Amino acid sequence: RYPCFPTDLVSPVKSFLSILNSLAVRCPGKGCHEEVLLGKYCHHLSIHKEVEDKDGYVYVNKGGRPRQHLLSLTRRAQKHRLRELKLQVKAFAEKEEGGDVKSVCLTLFLLALRARNEHRQADELEAMMQGKGSGLSPAVCLAIRVNTFLSCSQYHKMYRTVKAIT
Template sequence: LDNLGIRCTVKECEEEILHEKYGQHLSSHKEMKDRELYSHINKGGRPRQHLLSLTRRAQKHRLRELKRQVKAFAEKEEGGDIKSVCMTLFLLALRAKNEHRQADELEAIMQGRGSGLHPAVCLAIRVNTFLSCSQYHKMYRTVKAVTGRQIFQPLHALRTAEKALLPGYHPFEWKPPLKNVSTNTQVGIIDGLSGLPLSIDDYPVDTITKRFRYDAALVCALKDMEEEILEGMKAKNLDDYLNGPFTVVVKES
């Protein structure tokens, strides 16, 4: 039956096709008809410009009908989330053309991950490879210029990440409050020799002049262990205590 010849019923075609390929042949006619319906008839004047070469206003004008259809679909099916519908269409178009790398990058951006490295990761790379700030900045600019993408993060993002990792970033409180001590918990590096005579020959001065306050360092360590502490409390069935944010209170013994 598949080898049976059938004459095409479409006007001005009348081609004879095998039965097994008849459905495919009819589909090609339908695609051609759809293209003709959407094809723009240029009635003279300037040649029709490509969509991407137009101004934003002209792009909006040309796509106005499609925008209406997408908006109607988004409101009916996706709770009005037009952005997700458009992004998904773009993702499907990329994957249909086997452009999976670009699609993966777009998907990462949609999920809030971005295609670049996290500032904390960039900071770890800079520290572990012994790069100075100027050397890192040169590498950052070179990679951005060569690839056209911001894979590494700028120095100001690294400094912000560093502040979050160092003691003095997380708020905490003493119970009872300490006498003659400021309640400000944003304490950075302090002078370990404050109030002491400078003639200390028995100790290398550089190692004790700059240090972090003990309580701020303790809080920083606890915040780093936050996930492990919470998991341990859940394992011990102490979920009743997990009804608020993870805060640190230092109590005087």
């Protein structure tokens, strides 16, 4: 009886979604009983997630094999497990230190050593960072090389020293 054109109609999907997104939902988060529109619920949850991430990293093993210690893993597995941390360190280095990831990591390592009162090891690392070498005298280095039957380049590979000219 009434002429109806397709342009006169609003898509039922659009109207349904607009009604759905305008529904108020109570947040189930701990200590948060805020009512949020369903359309803005994902954003509200992401704010909770950011707060949780700032509180600290807690790994929960949901069954299965227990995790191996990081140092017992292959390089590939270490890289995979530390991927998230690596990205965070890289972002920090780019933002604060001009992209110098190596110095940020070495400084973190130094701080960790000193926090555990391993000052001798930290001092040796600092000396290496400043280019002062391993702290061993040339005679001791030569003795190690001779006693272990290593060539000059093999010794350098193992102990990361400056190659001696023989």
